[in-house]
Amino acid sequence: MNEYINLTKDNINEEHICCAISDKKHQQGVEIKKEWLKSRMKEGHVFRKLNAQGKVFIEYAPLEKAWIPVQGNNYFYIYCLWVSGSFKGQGHAKNLLEYCIQDAKKKKKSGICILSSKKKTPYLSEKKFLQHYGFEVVDSIGDYELMALSFDGTKPSFMDTAKEMKIKSKKLTIYYSPQCPFTQNCIKEVETVCKENKVALDLIVIDTLEIAKNIPCLFNNWAVFNQGKYETHLMLNANIAKKVLGI
Template identity: 60%
Template sequence: MGEQFKNITLEHIDEEHICCAIADKKHQCGVTNKKEWMRERLTEGHVFRKLDVRGKVFIEYAPLEKAWIPILGENYLYIYCLWVSGAFKGKGYGKALLEYCIEDARRSGKSGICILTSKKKKPYLSDKKFIETYGFKVVDTVEAYELLALSFDGTKPTFTEQVRHGKINSKRLTIYYGQQCPFIPHCVEEVRNFCEAHQIDVNLIEIDSLEKAKAVPCIFNNWAVFKDGKFESVMLLNEGHLKKWFACDKE
């Protein structure tokens, strides 16, 4: 590995590639939104560490108390995303990024690190088997989703209580979304346009504060979908997904 890693700072955030949407023009609004979101988070201890190349090789984490997810715990780090893609796979970059996070946590006197995964691999979530090789253990479970933690002192983070119910008092298609992921604004636009064109009642709820993020009534890692009052998934939706979804309903 001859390339160097770097941490994004306020001084260089405007010039840096900081996400997985590198050249896709339809996601440039999302890139701008993410940078705006990150500017405030960096002062709270948020870390975005990337390989110094134009590629998808990065880890993003933050103090759990400041992490925009419905997980509670004290003195932990929460890993939002660990992503190595394409030609960069198989070169030890994921290992280097995760080990940096672990050393950062130990050096900072943290109680541990946690991350959202699933029993079976799901889109947008890190691979459970890879994370477990570093000593992470399942500390909480809600249906197919699992909270893994590497505890240094025996303490354990947990999902919030409202997450466990996975229901809301509405039959409307309901989507909770944040601005951290650069793909989200375009997905929101596609969902809104599709629902308007097909007269589908949709409720799009932007999570624009830490308090709202901690209070989301389901598993959430920037995006969460409810259908007929029941939590469905954290998978981003677009027009193609919706066509299949609602076509199935009519069969």
């Protein structure tokens, strides 16, 4: 039988954070993420995972407190729904999403929303899977779509600032937050590449809800701009950073 557990202030120090359990170079990021989670739990943030050594979890929060440039009333926002490797095809994504839906109904929420895309995109939930549960597109920016399962007919939307997808600075600029355990090591690799190649770099940490709600793009925990244009939400290791920079 599948057993799932929710992280709490009492068990978080002993439990693993699913997405970064196998690589020691990300452990600093794991500890930072756990401290971030401890502060969010009192706001209703939920991190639910399979009680096994694997990457199987869902992470969501009340939209009003969610570090994402989306606005709406009385919704849950799903940050991440991830099932990987040998755990795929066992119904975990279904179980985790249905838990979130039931939790939303129990707490009398107006609905649930999540970021997806018109085409399959890394780190984003598949559109067809969400549509199967009644999620519909309620807002979009290019290929990216905000999908919502509304219980009362209301709809969330992207913040106006998120629709800019550009900045004034021409420097390589990265917005990042403590929410993702991968960011700390990626920052080190990017800094090394920029230093070796004499590339100007701006690192902008998203460390408050206000900043997260008003960033100039869709992605709250990692967003890369170059020459003023949005480039990617994919984490940059040294090789990917060089590709973005054309080095």
